Amino acid sequence: MSRPDAAGVDPAWLPPEAFRALGLRRTLIRGAGPLVDTVRGEVANACGRFGGRLVEDGGSPDLLLEVADSQRGTGSEGFVFARDGGTTTVTASDARGLLYGLFHVVRLGEAAFDGESPRETHRPATALRMLDHWDNVDVHPVMGQVERGYAGGSLFWRDGRARGERERIRAYARLLAACGINAVCVNNVNVHDAEARLLTDRIGEVAEIAEELRSYGIRTHLSVTFAAPIVLGGLPTADPVDAAVRAWWERAVREVYAAIGDFGGFVVKADSEGRPGPFAYGRSHADGANMLAAALAPYGGTVHWRAFVYDHRQDWRDRTTDRARAAYDHFAPLDGEFAGNAVLQVKHGPMDFQVREPVSPVLGAMPRTRLALEVQATQEYTGQQRHVCWLGPMWSEVLRFRLQEEACVGETVRGGIVAVSNVGDDPFWTGHPLAQANLYTFGRLAWRPDADPLRILDEWIALTFPAAPERLAAGLHRVLGGSWATYEKYTAPLGVGFMVQPGHHYGPSVDGYEYSPWGTYHFADRDGVGVDRSAATGTGFAAQYAKPWSEIYETPGTCPDELLLFFHHVPYGHVLHSGKTVIQHIYDTHFEGVEEVAEALWVWEGLADLVAPARHARVAERFEEQLRCAREWRDQVNSYFLRKSGIGDERGRAVY
Ligand code: GCW
Numbered sequence: 001m002s003r004p005d006a007a008g009v010d011p012a013w014l015p016p017e018a019f020r021a022l023g024l025r026r027t028l029i030r031g032a033g034p035l036v037d038t039v040r041g042e043v044a045n046a047c048g049r050f051g052g053r054l055v056e057d058g059g060s061p062d063l064l065l066e067v068a069d070s071q072r073g074t075g076s077e078g079f080v081f082a083r084d085g086g087t088t089t090v091t092a093s094d095a096r097g098l099l100y101g102l103f104h105v106v107r108l109g110e111a112a113f114d115g116e117s118p119r120e121t122h123r124p125a126t127a128l129r130m131l132d133h134w135d136n137v138d139v140h141p142v143m144g145q146v147e148r149g150y151a152g153g154s155l156f157w158r159d160g161r162a163r164g165e166r167e168r169i170r171a172y173a174r175l176l177a178a179c180g181i182n183a184v185c186v187n188n189v190n191v192h193d194a195e196a197r198l199l200t201d202r203i204g205e206v207a208e209i210a211e212e213l214r215s216y217g218i219r220t221h222l223s224v225t226f227a228a229p230i231v232l233g234g235l236p237t238a239d240p241v242d243a244a245v246r247a248w249w250e251r252a253v254r255e256v257y258a259a260i261g262d263f264g265g266f267v268v269k270a271d272s273e274g275r276p277g278p279f280a281y282g283r284s285h286a287d288g289a290n291m292l293a294a295a296l297a298p299y300g301g302t303v304h305w306r307a308f309v310y311d312h313r314q315d316w317r318d319r320t321t322d323r324a325r326a327a328y329d330h331f332a333p334l335d336g337e338f339a340g341n342a343v344l345q346v347k348h349g350p351m352d353f354q355v356r357e358p359v360s361p362v363l364g365a366m367p368r369t370r371l372a373l374e375v376q377a378t379q380e381y382t383g384q385q386r387h388v389c390w391l392g393p394m395w396s397e398v399l400r401f402r403l404q405e406e407a408c409v410g411e412t413v414r415g416g417i418v419a420v421s422n423v424g425d426d427p428f429w430t431g432h433p434l435a436q437a438n439l440y441t442f443g444r445l446a447w448r449p450d451a452d453p454l455r456i457l458d459e460w461i462a463l464t465f466p467a468a469p470e471r472l473a474a475g476l477h478r479v480l481g482g483s484w485a486t487y488e489k490y491t492a493p494l495g496v497g498f499m500v501q502p503g504h505h506y507g508p509s510v511d512g513y514e515y516s517p518w519g520t521y522h523f524a525d526r527d528g529v530g531v532d533r534s535a536a537t538g539t540g541f542a543a544q545y546a547k548p549w550s551e552i553y554e555t556p557g558t559c560p561d562e563l564l565l566f567f568h569h570v571p572y573g574h575v576l577h578s579g580k581t582v583i584q585h586i587y588d589t590h591f592e593g594v595e596e597v598a599e600a601l602w603v604w605e606g607l608a609d610l611v612a613p614a615r616h617a618r619v620a621e622r623f624e625e626q627l628r629c630a631r632e633w634r635d636q637v638n639s640y641f642l643r644k645s646g647i648g649d650e651r652g653r654a655v656y
Helices: 016-023 034-050 095-113 166-179 193-199 203-214 243-259 285-299 323-334 392-400 433-447 453-464 470-481 483-490 549-554 561-567 582-605 613-645
Strands: 026-030 053-055 063-067 079-084 087-092 117-122 129-132 135-140 144-146 183-185 219-223 265-268 302-306 342-347 370-376 416-420
Touching (some): 016 034, 034 063, 034 095, 095 166, 166 433, 285 323, 416 433, 433 453, 433 613, 561 582
Parallel strands (some): 026 053, 063 087, 129 416, 302 342, 370 416
Antiparallel strands (some): 079 087, 079 117, 135 144
């Protein structure tokens, strides 16, 4: 199997062997420009390794890759794939489309050169497919180099400065392009002092990163602080309607574009968890976003304005405040007020990247706003890359979910699909080698939100482990395929969420956040558990949905089991649609979850002869930790609920 290359970096889903079919052929490339050069470089490399060659016009190629103005209807990133009379053709109207077409050929392998194939048009569902890095330039005293990062340090920054490892950044860009990602935000949304200056006097460091990313069609974005005019410009205010503030941003943006001509735009976390924002000046979030949008508009830039606005200092005794309501309450009334180049970036659920949440109602409530969906590839709440938790099925559920009849989420997020990156300077990129599957799956789903995630998983397996014997492919599929469901089983039950250790969020602590200011409660007592978010007797959150969901979520009788405790406080004896009581469900799923981890570990151990030793060992070691931690979750959660409810496990298993 593949092993880290000379630079010590794992080839992930682009091992040389994945280029065999391409590298055996005669390829003709028509087109010019830097991205066409990138394509040519890829083909030349593959040919150098496998014996094929690049041919000139006039020869008879096996593969024709061409940029042709005539290619309409594919958009700037789309391409047409066809196979006819022994020649495979990829035609694109833009070099970016050609790049994606090249990787399509790589994915197909030999099948790209087999038989005949009618013209197929491929194009991404959304124009922006972005990774947000929560990377700090300085090491933050609490959050470290990468906030919520579980893959080592940052690829871009170390100890206060740009790392300048251009080759590695280019290798990263190449991996991203191969799964369809076209935008990267290079610094944390929590913008601290050093990071604030990336916007101004340190823009050159960003420009160097942008240069490498650009060679694979990726645009660079920057997180900025709303208070920049004060902290960088020395102005007395950051009020978005103040003329001097607006002029300051205009100047700053002009200089950014002077350094990075294709700069993508800003990502902004404002009035969120203590970050500055327009509320301080009595202005709305539309006022704030539109000011930045106006500064970016002349250059074609976009502001990604995050909707993660809630009261993080609430009183746990106050039952009228419901954090789940916050994004909708703040933003839905602003629908129609955001500029055309302002995108509202919304987390997939109303809380915070839990293993199970309903889809955020904001995604269905703002038809006149460009929305982006934000998911978390970094596994803050899903095992922190020590646990195997392949998130493809979760993201796919969100993207296919119909908040309204007319369209699913994947169709309504016109502003893009974004993931918080799970990548760092780890030799396997993602800490847990199998967490690479999350990154790959994210890119492919962002390109095609209605794709079957399990097929994407198999695609990832085939590319990452080329020529894998069936036993390896089947084993990997088994280990990863159901891992999200397994994780859900042994952690917080039935959508109630959290129950994690405060601060770092790893491992169980059932009451860890129960009496905290963060708004993340489960309200367990001796009689029952869950949060009443109904309109009739609860916080009213259920009414933020359009029908039929407002009605479905409103009563325990119609609410889906997996979300029951998100929406309702029910007695432990409440019978689920599954026929089990809530308490028995808690016991059963927690025992099953641990058994499933043990089984996955056993499957992994059986693959030792087929996986490179370093990779196998790294995964095995993390599996041991996952099993230990899953047991801890099982025993703490089960014991907690036995003690609260006094109702024993009907199967008499050990609960403490
Ligand atoms: O999930 C929470 C994290 C914070 C993060 C915040 C956000 C970057 O615990 O670390 O801050 O979300 O999304 O802004």
